[in-house]
Amino acid sequence: MKCRSEPIFEAVAESFICNSEKYTTPQIARQIIAMGRLSYLPQCSSQMFKKLESVLSSRFSQFQPRALIEVLHSCIHLERFPLNFVSKVFSPYFLQRLQAQGEPLDKHALGQLTQLNLSISLECNYYRGARLPYHLHVKKFSSMDHSFESPVESYLYNQVKGPLNKLLEGKTYYSTRVFTQPGYTIDVEICLDEDGFVLPLSQWDHTHRRIALCLDAQDRFCSNTHHLLGKEVTKRRHLCRMGYEVVQIPYFEFEKLRTQQERVQYLHKKIFPTIFTSYR
Template sequence: MFARWSRGVCVRGSLHYNPSLAGSGSIMPVVKSSTRKTETPCIHLMFYRRLNDLDSSADVLHFIGTLQPLPDSLAAGALQRICEVEKKDGNHKLPKGILENGVFQDLCVRFEQESPSLSDTALVTALQALSLLYVGPQSNLLLNLVAESRHRVKRGGLEVRSLCILGESLIRLQGPGDETLELIIYQLQGEKLETFAPEDIVALYRILQACAEKVDRHQAFLNKINSFSLSVVSTLSPTLMSQMLTALVALDQTQALPLVIKLGKYAVRHIPHFTHEELRKVLEAFIYFGHNDRFFTTALERHVASLCLTLDPEVISTVTEYCGRKQILSRPIFDAVAETFVGQSEKFSPRQVSELIEPFGKLNYLPPNASALFRKLENLLLTRFDYFPPKTLLKILHSCSLIECHPVNFMAKIFSPYFLQQLQGEESSVDRLSLAQLTQLFLTSVLECPFYKGRKLLPKYQVRSFLTPCCSLETPVDFQLYKSVRIGLIDLLGARMYFASKVLTPYCYTIASSAADVEIKLDEEGLVLPFTIDEDVHKRLALCIDDPKRFSLNSRHLLGKEAIKQRHLRLLGYQVVQIPYYEIEMLKSRVELVEYLQRKLFPHNVGIRW
């Protein structure tokens, strides 16, 4: 058990397929300025609208069979729609029935034989369509289209949109190592970014994302794109915004924080319109770049609270991971997440369970349905214990102990030699963080669960201190805050000799200057003793000087690892005195500081003797 303790009109331009719609199942003509200034017939727009209304390949083929012959741009659009519909239905290649259809075969023969005479738009649209589904690599149709596309790239003169579509199609067909791709990127670098439509900018990001291993070669170009993209953020659709953030992560554009911040600002309005996958990608990007925004969090709260029972487990776990990483204690989000897990726990993978549960422990929060939540978690772990990787399981159980939901029924298992061997894996030893978590769980069994009589953790797996540079279970504090308190203590007690730092307790917790905690010893009469004296110590005061890093973001709510430390110190016999930063900041003078410390340390004494 877990023990609980106290879209029309006619327009000028040429018809192009929008690459941002790939996979969406709809084709729309995209207006792009043309030097020929030809009038786009309204019949073209009507054709595309009719095409979008058809949701089966058979219907599309029947429709275009009544309109032969079609202009090459419309024929390419029809081919695009067929591949989109099949892709949407989950197919990875065209069904035999489509391949043997006479209208489809006539369409393919036309594109194969007439590829040199196709318009740029028809050529790249047809190639894009065929790149969505598997077509034999030796297909004459595909070979002819690829060869003609490469010829036109080398000849030059393709518009930005055509270059972008062609670049992405070649990546899907030939991979990022295709030699023509470098030429496409080079030609795009020569274009003025002001002439790029927003969807072209995002397509350019996607192309460079596919060549992420060559990012250093293109960094100067990326810097220009990052700067220019600031001007188009407000016009991006939810899909394009998610794709841009995903590319920025893949390309490790940590220097583009102004762009990330602006994307975060405008993402607020799109939260209800992101698909589950798009929202997950946005959150992953914000986690990667360390970005958070209170307006984004507020909008996310509303969205998650309204759709909690319908959100995908991957989205749910990413939302809580985002809150945990940024130390955002959002009660509406955590309450909704807890409710979702109780109702749908069987849908969550071990990794998703860990990403969901860990933030509860980290942020020291128990939702209103805590008993149901942890009962569901316990049942899940009991039935699927062997499916959880050892480190994942340890993280979950340690997180539970932080909020006083102690995994008593699992302690004997995780302290066993078999589990410890699994935890070690092929390494020479168990990693330092896992050892610290095991040790804290063991201390929890000793200090908070005296009724536990099961297997103990062997001494060789116990750490001596929780305060370490790389994986600390204690939070170092800002040195300036410690320095201010130290000055006040010297004025109050009369000398530095009457309080100690860098003291390691018998149970691994450090009362140290680096942790900004202080120990004061009192004798039986309440006299303050020099820290060097160990005899006649009647009471020990532990000052926990808590800076903002020990609290969740913009709150006065202690993090889980700080709350468990203070609980354990009390159980070890210390009188814990919390000195939070927000109380220190209210003091206006050194005299006020001394008076404040006296009230905190000796609330029942009029005067102090030492």
Template sequence: MGKSRNVDALQAGLQLLVEQRIPKISNIFMLQSMMKCFGKDAPLSLKRKIEDRVLRELDHLTPLNAQNMFSALAAMNHCSILLLDASTNKIIESIHGFSFWQLIHVLKSCSILRYRNVALCSAIANYVTSHIYMWDTNQLVLLLSAFGGLRFRPVELMDILAEKVTSHPESLNLKYILGVLRVYSLLNHVPKCQNQEFLESLNGALNNYLTRISNVGLLKAVYSFCVLDYLPQPALSQLLQEDNLNELLKSDGLNKEQNEMMVHSVNVCLELDSPSFTKPATVFIKKPSSPLVSDLPEVQMALLKLLGDERMFQQNIQLPHDYNIDFEIKMDADRKKVLPVTEVDDPADAPDVQRVAVLCASPSAFCFGTRHPQGKLAMKMRHLKKLGYHVILVHYQEFKNLKKEEAIECLKGEIYSADAFPVSDVNLQDTI
């Protein structure tokens, strides 16, 4: 019904009636139906009253109730950790009884509610992996897309899907090709044994759709490939045609900003990952954004204690290609001695100087539950390395929780380490 005084009065009357009857309702399914009916526009007071009533009936929670609880809370846009945790435990106990679409709905509801539970995601991923024969390729893509919405990286499942795609790329239509590219680039996942074959198979599958793909879809595909350090030549050549670029960069609103960001990243990848590639003169060059001024007192203090003088490092460095560094340190070639920044003005004139970039990343820059950097951060690390930096990646939230002595020792071990780690092998031991 449309908004009017009569409708508002009717809704208010129904709300009062429901609030009076809630204490007498013990059926969880009925309570969940009410949650879906009232939806996200329900007053917070009503949401909490329904939540409290359901909490009293948790002893009667069934697996089906548990699955419905995610959908009901998502419909009401009410993140009740107590209800979600109880429902999670029930789902994990009965994981073998859930269908494909029930699992999808649970994961999508988690995304809506911003509820991230490692145990739940791992249980679903392990169940699907152990029963891989039950799922076709398209179902796996949908599941991984749902995991991508939570920034959760199920390594074994992604490796299995990569094998399927490599063996039978023709099984994917354009929608699923774009879905695979998006998830693997977002989560920065490449199969250990057949990375090149996997990307070449996706490239070959995409080539079959180049006459039918939209320019936006083409840009998203090329951008995802570039994040994964792969240049899809036919798709890239089509993207860089002047008419296609002009159409992408003339769109309005948020789409224009997103398109500019992706085209800029593609351009940077061409310059740094494949400098021999000949670009058309019309390729879009993004204007440098305003320098980011980051306030990272814990890291700054640890560096000051470790290096002894604030002249031994610089903060908030803006680089070409619109990259920025939180802290920069200059060292001798063997990375045994830190040099005052005033002694080396231009690293290009000092080949024996090793530049060290300290990047502080928030938890949202990592895959959920790990220290594995997501695609954009991994691409930045790769490019900084090609610009001559040794990269130190700091998980800032965890760093802040360290004692001062522990923080200093962590930075000391990273700064004076003899061997730099390869970006493609980043894992739990790769970041502070």
């Protein structure tokens, strides 16, 4: 489901504020998960999340463990961090409960917990509660079902590759599908030295700044919109927190360009202002 209807989400949020006590826990989970998945923050979000915290406090034990993980994981896509409940799902008791109810810690659940833990580490420096044990962390967010990030689309990459080679004077000045330690994969990475010059791969040991190019094909967006999916919004936010300069190359801009020269000029305008702005 990738259909992002603002009127529907606004109505859902308003109903949630007024009627959440009447909803079953699966109904509550589905509403929050949908908003997170499609990165929709309603106008009444402050009241909605206040109500969500109230519901979680009073009915925490009624939620299935997997549903709780889904709800909290969806919250980070909306830049909301219910820290009181994060510490609970990271507790040994909760993790044991998750396994005891016949819901093994499969890679998807571990990926959600790992990304939740990463979000807390990067975005909530004041948090002092429980963390996910290191041995439970997944090493990569890439997965067959693309739950945490969408792989770069070959068609768009092949369109960008030629103009990018021309702009940077060769393919030795960037790397593709770069794996990062926290688990994300970067479509294209460009590294700069301390003077702002683009470094060849052979000199990446001297990297001072990193640029992450996100080649955003249609599958990274909500249906028929230019709104990124929640997982993609979170990934970019985290990359920025990790110290990357994030440059987005959306398909709907790039595919309008018909000539090689137009595409080179477009990439120049996208990439080089990012480089030079930080050195003014």
